[in-house]
Amino acid sequence: MAQKAIHSESQKHASVWSAAAAAILAVICLAWWLAYDPTADFAIHVPGMDHAPVIPGSAGHAEVIRIGEFFDSFDGRESTLPGSWPRFRGENFDNINTEKVPLANSWPAGGPEVLWSVALGEGHAAPVVFDGRVYLLDYDEENKADALRCFSLA
Structure with missing residues (x-):
């Protein structure tokens, strides 16, 4: 009977340790996921980095x-x-x-009078x-x- 109690006690400790290990692993994975920056290796590309010859009138050299x-x-x-x-x-x-401005229902044949243009x-x-x-x-x-x-x- 004593051995069953020891075996049962040891199973309790094992399950507590495995749950604690899983929780620690989950916290480590979450911290890594939150801290990871996928854009850290991105390079900024701007016009002129390729050192292409200047062509007057091209898109990058149009009039201001x-x-x-x-x-x-x-x-x-x-x-x-x-x-x-x-x-x-x-x-x-x-x-x-x-607005409460009355609108015309029809126009003359030549259209409405042009007031300004x-x-x-x-x-x-x-x-x-x-x-x-x-x-x-x-x-x-x-x-x-x-x-x-x-x-x-x-």
Whole structure:
């Protein structure tokens, strides 16, 4: 009977030690997994590292385009027109104007009267309407730069 008790006691100690060893191994594996940085061996590659010959007009050597250096304002007359269209597709991004301005149900054969127009450069910027003015990011081909333009609706 004494031997059974010793054998049972020794099995308890063995199972405690194996559980402790498994827990320690799990903690070591978790620590290694959290500390491992797979990007540590990455090399940074930047244009020019290959020492390729410079070709004028190629993608890496194009003319510099300046952004945000010019602001054009036309016709200083202020407008008292209400309403706003603060961003692309309108206030709620749904292309729905919530202003209480009546819209025409039909146009004359030649279309509506053009109240004003202006030539713009290349680009696809959406206009913003606020406080009786139209703001538009345009491309100034002469200066080779973007230009923020402000037009009065008066």
